[in-house]
Amino acid sequence: MQPTIRHPAIRALRAAVFAMVCGTVSLGGHVLAGGASVRPQVAVAAIAATGLLGLALGGRRRGPGTLLAACFAAQYGMHQLFGAGAAPPDGPHPAGHHGGHATGDLPAALVMLLVHVLVALLSAWWLARGDTALATLLLTLACSLPPLRRTLALLQAAGPAAPCRPAPRRAAGGPAATGRPAASPLSRRGPPALARA
Template identity: 55%
Template structure:
């Protein structure tokens, strides 16, 4: 299970660092070489690995995203190539700094949203996979083994039904207000 979590964290780190660098350069920062880019992914991978132990809420992911973007901004600025010429529209000043802040904040917001929705989607996908595997396994059992005597007073819901009920998301108006 740790290998899957490490793989997910590494993929996220590469995507996060690449998007952060692209937005950093778009906001007027100097490009950096691979010698700066590769070491930036290591702490992001470690942080994502630690956060991926269990599902986190959007607020926690957003806070981690802001801290990560701030660290990546400092890392990219320290390892940047020579500053742009003075004729560059984003060469300096308050507007360039504010634009850089907004770009990194937007990247943190999108990363947190992507992580939160990705976690929910992955959890739903895994539940559906387990439910379908159990359904196929139960369907393949002989008919005599499937019919077990359950006492009438004990209303037990089968495991597959509970798993499917947990994964079904209902959309639309509440039942009392439904026309159908």
């Protein structure tokens, strides 16, 4: 059984992590794939929308299928938004590229789809592992802190610790002084007295 925590702060934390993972990966992938630069307002709006999606789903732990679908939806939505909200090119449009996109779109679109599926798989796995780690950490802390608090409260209620008594002094090379006479070095071992008769 996997640990589950449904606190509102944890829900918001899940949503924020979901938005940052999906937003960072999408924005980085868009820029690395040679897409036009994205306006900051568009990037912030995309991450905020993804955060709202994460908040809607973050009430409890989700399975890998739900996480994969949410990650893919976020990836695809941000891809469309980044393409539509791209900043205009810095220089003039290169010659010969006015109508040539129609013939090359199918392979590029297929590659883009496969990349988004792969990134969604990795993001979903990463988020699921992170959520498991967070839940385990919080449950471990929740289980270990109350006994620690009780122990500290008992120590504080007991007052200051009693002063330590010095340890008994040992004679040079001899046994520790305990206040009792030392046992005789002669031992009278043998059968019990009844057995001798």
